[in-house]
Amino acid sequence: MKNANQPTNVFLEFHGAAGEVTGSRSVLRIGAGDANSQVPLRIMVDCGLFQGSSDSRAQNWEPTLPRPADISAIVLTHAHLDHSGRLPRYCHEGYGGPIYCTDGTAGLGKILLLDAAFLEEEQAAYARRTGYSRHKNPLPLFTEHDANLAIDQFKVVPRNVWQKLGENVSFQFLRGGHITGASLVQFAIGTGDISRIVTFSGDLGNDRSLTMRPPVDLVETDILVLESTYGSRIQSRQPALEMLGGIIARTLARNGVVVIPAFAVGRTQEILYMIRLLENKKAIPQVPVVLDSPMASAATRMFLQHSEDHQIATGFNGGPDGFLPRYFETTHSSDESMAACMREGPMIVISASGMLNGGRVLHHLKTRLPDARNSVVFVGYQAEGTKGRYLVEKGKEEGRVRIFHAEVPVEADVESVDNLSAHADQEDLVGWVGRIQRRPKKIFLNHGSKESSEALKTRLEHAFPEIEILPIHSQGEFRIS
Template sequence: MSLPPATLTFLGAVGTVTGSRYLLEVSGRRYLIECGLFQGPEAVERRNWEPFPVDARSLDAVVLSHAHIDHSGYLPRLTALGLRAPVFCTEGTALLLGILLPDAGRIQEEDARFAAAHADREGIGPADPLYTEEDARRALARLRPAAIGAWVVIDDLVSLRFRRAGHILGSAIVELRVDTGNGPQTLVFSGDLGGYQRDVMRDPETVEAADVLVVESTYGDRTQDRSHLREELAAIVHETAARGGVLVIPAFAVGRTQDILYLLRELEDAGRIPALPVFVDSPMATDATEIYCLHHADHNLRVDLPMDERQCPLRCRDTRFVRTPEESKALSRRPGPFIVVSASGMCSGGRVLHHLKHRLADRANTVLLAGYQAAGTTGRLLDEGAESVRIHGRIVPVRARVAMLHGLSAHADRDELHRWLAGFVRPPRATFVVHGEPAASAALTDALADRGWRASVPAAGRAYAIGEAP
């Protein structure tokens, strides 16, 4: 039995927050919306190695909502598999991908070399990289940046418009006009939605109509209390400084690092924290911060001066951007008090692991987690009160204080998701709830059903006819 003229198949981000990939097929053509890596525990990450369900050469276009690796990081793999299609994204996303994807390729190669050198150990990943830095650079050549708000004709069947999502720089809601053969249809993919009245990012744009909606649900079952954010951060800085300790803040290079730098600068200017040295120990975060300073369209910051100027709102009195491995290693020997902001945000890799290895055993220090920690990550273990963690093959005792800074997530919470969904003049004919752990997705689905929406969590791998009820 042949498929209907237009179908949507969910290849990832179902029952999990990573691996966003949605395959739209229209009259024999194929369009991939999102191209993300699965991230988290080893069993989840191994899904990246499964055969892609269609020939990469058969894709007619790829569309990315934003630069985070769980939405873009599979693109170099598709390129290695023969992708020939253009890849549409916003201008801000293209800038960030220029630093994120090559870095992801380098990490893949480093992980593969480590696996090859320790092939006799259980639990070590594949000895071949999923893709290389060169694959990532070839993927960048396929990017077709588009301005937010402008309609772009992909071909005679599909047109595209990006709407501001407010999540990170360049993040967008994806709006597609599709000629399904049974009349035009509007498909809207929320991507990752930001919240409202945030310090750095602008509010997500209201969308009023869609025939089919695919909406994220990361915080579909809970709210974020931001009312005490500054007080909590100031108290932790003061307490750590009083002990002569080091405050280690694991943070994603894009978005979270800039939020933290902004808050530290604001608190310092108000005299609410001491003027400590602040080290940003992540080359990617340094590059991303420079992009924020140069690309003003998506955020609220006044960054008329270069990043190395005191007036830049992303710099404290003594902010230092660490680039070389030698500078990073020197921080491990430096006595406190000082603050180090380093990737990755879930402590699943990057230079922050070196800082944790050297600082966790000392009660004078503090590790400040600044957002959601996925199951299976070192960050989740720390958040759950682990007495020790394994880092680089070594068991490290946890004696430092571990705290969580609530309210910094770049995702809309439950109430903000409902506020954005309330912008629709009438319910879409079908709403698919994705990008959430099962409880979060179920909560948002049930809430929409209570409002009379036809909503469900889609089945992974199933092809849904456009306009079909969930």
Template sequence: MNVTVKFLGGAGAVTGSKYLIDLGEFEFLVDCGLYQGARQLRERNWDKFPMPPMDMEAIVLTHAHLDHIGYLPKLVKQGFSGPIYCTEATAELAKILLLDSGKLQEEEAEYARKKGYSRHENPEPLYTMEDAEAVFPLFVPQAFEKPFEINPNVKVTYYHAGHILGAAIVKIVVKGETQEKRLVFSGDLGRYHDPVLYPPTRVPFADILWIESTYGDRISPPVKAEDELGRAIRDTFDRGGLVIIPAFAVGRTQLVMYYLFQLMEKGKIPKVPIFLDSPMAINATKLYQDYKSDHQLAAVLEEDDRNPFDHPQLHYFQKQEQSRSLNEYRGNAIIISASGMATGGRVLHHLFHHLPDEKNGVIFVGYQAEGTRGRRLIEGEPEIRIYGREVSVKAKIYQIDGLSAHADQSELLDWAEGFSSKPKITFIIHGEEKSASTLGRKLEEELGWRTVIPTYLESFMLFENI
């Protein structure tokens, strides 16, 4: 049996993760992500898939972020009908995120049609909400740390990766005629000291390793995110203002909610109303109750008066009219709303109404990509365009480090040191050029590993005649 890999995404870029494993008579995909970000990357979502989708026999997912699952509806629409393996929480999160993605695809196509800026006379969405729903029957949820077969010669095991609820490191054991080989995909690795999620599991052995490099060139500053968040909130409240926290609905929002509850319980900030104004975040938060074994808060969630996701100060706003009622809110309160980079969603109307007031504060709790409103705000632009109008930025802008869901360089190296022997090859994936090359160099210099930074559509023979 010969084993090859073809890099259909997540190579030389942080998005679009797709890795085609070919065993000759059995081909399967690890991750099926959407390209996001720069236009030249997004256009790949429209390219013809490199092989007939119906020829692939299975998909194995690491976690539910769109850059790892967002291409699924397109692939199913093109004919893929095999099983999609993932952890139980990933299956439920994927349903939430894919439906939202389908809705956005439809809305963007309709907007392009109305404004006439598309190159196409009748612009179509990449996929629809109906296409997203067609994926759901194919999910085959699996438990952590329990091996399962996807083929008589292929066994898969999921291990905790941290990062977001349900995220997994994937170990794939391929059985040949004379020997077994282990393929390990890190997925996206989380932080070692995350108070909500488990740290990444150490895996002792891999013949071939795929390791993410999102933050392969960065070391997070030694600050306590909880303390930094508390300082920014107290500073805003001392001015008599209101706090707005743009936060991604899955992962970051729940971590922020945990920290806010802790700050209130410890008396470091006053007990004020917290409004979670994001239907997707609300739905994602409910899953923490359903999948208590996937995170570290099981004991906390069982205490009625100690639950960071259910306490008197916390208010869930599902309806648009509830959200709009916050436009005129004045005084001490905290609004958490998506999107995390202020590129869309309900947070925009909160910024529209509250940025012009110098008493207020906007706290960014994650990386702000170049070109986003969030990036322009933290860089100090005096006016920001929202809903076609220039909005004066008088509110104070804060950025809190240490709340990233990604392992930094030191944590990636720490995880790599858990292997008891060197992998034959380590592929550096899911990172931009600088971060990937920096991590690769570190692994070579400090651990003596052989690393490869693959390019888009590049193929490699992993094993011959095993």
């Protein structure tokens, strides 16, 4: 006998981050196709941009499925553009419902979406001016107006409180530990003893960050959608602090300048705090530390406002246990940025972009690379085809790199501290699943390459033979109830 409260016809649809790490977009569809049910409830989890290869990015221009009119709510796990960057276009296409998120995600989302819209409009205008486009009239993927449409639809809700979305359907956010505001999202479908819990991990953090609190351990879930970005990899456990300290100390001792290409959200805050800790330990001298990236400064302010996500004892300019380096400076205008380029060492400069795709850091490198006293320190993954990847792999060997149409000699040290990822790796993911008190019957692995999700599947099956593991390699849907 079927109970009236029994959740029937529940489907999971994967519209992105299927066999790849970008374009996160899933839909939980409840109540479709049943003679008794009315219109199905469709809840979208994340609405991200496809990034990376041109084939992947081309998908951003296709009409977004499912149609905006069919979606009753969007739940956003975090502000990174591969999870949020398609919201402006989706709102432009007609989505007018709520976009549920945490306060931290709303704050960071506003910064990231407006910045992305600015770049889109600027690139389209440049392509029009120079004729550099296959299209007669190159258009931005979305405009500042579209970004504001999405931002106006943000509906901030607290973590750890169930929110009702419809008859017998509610959700709650739990700390994800990945970046400020990042959250897991749990849906409860049905009521009482026969309710089911479906959990989306979003991007999960790890417990090695010096700044971020780790993701919470789950009490229970029936179905888990788990990210697998680092499903095939185990990060080095060598302490990044000592590695960074050694490079900075050597450079400052020869009155050099340390240039750190920065990822504005997360990594920059981790680096600032590491410098502060190294100063406290007297592992490095106290020198001017210039943050030359307005977006990274905004993200740092946002980080400090959200103490629920980080583990820093005191805030801006705090005492000996404070967060920022002793002689910390930020720049605003491009004149101040240029002045920082010209200053004599010893000093440390943190500037965007992290993979040298553009931004102020290129000016710093043009000035600093030809001097052997200086160092460049990469603190994040350098994607194939980026200038950052070239400099790491070939910069010293070739002895030069092209910046702003000029050949720049590479005399400075080129270093990498590459175990600072804000993602959980294979070991972390298996450990996290193991700590779930009532473990899921089924785990879907998304947000990873085929190789990553298959490797994680093998590890998880070995550790938890009772769980069915399903790697998602292509877009599609699954019935889960």
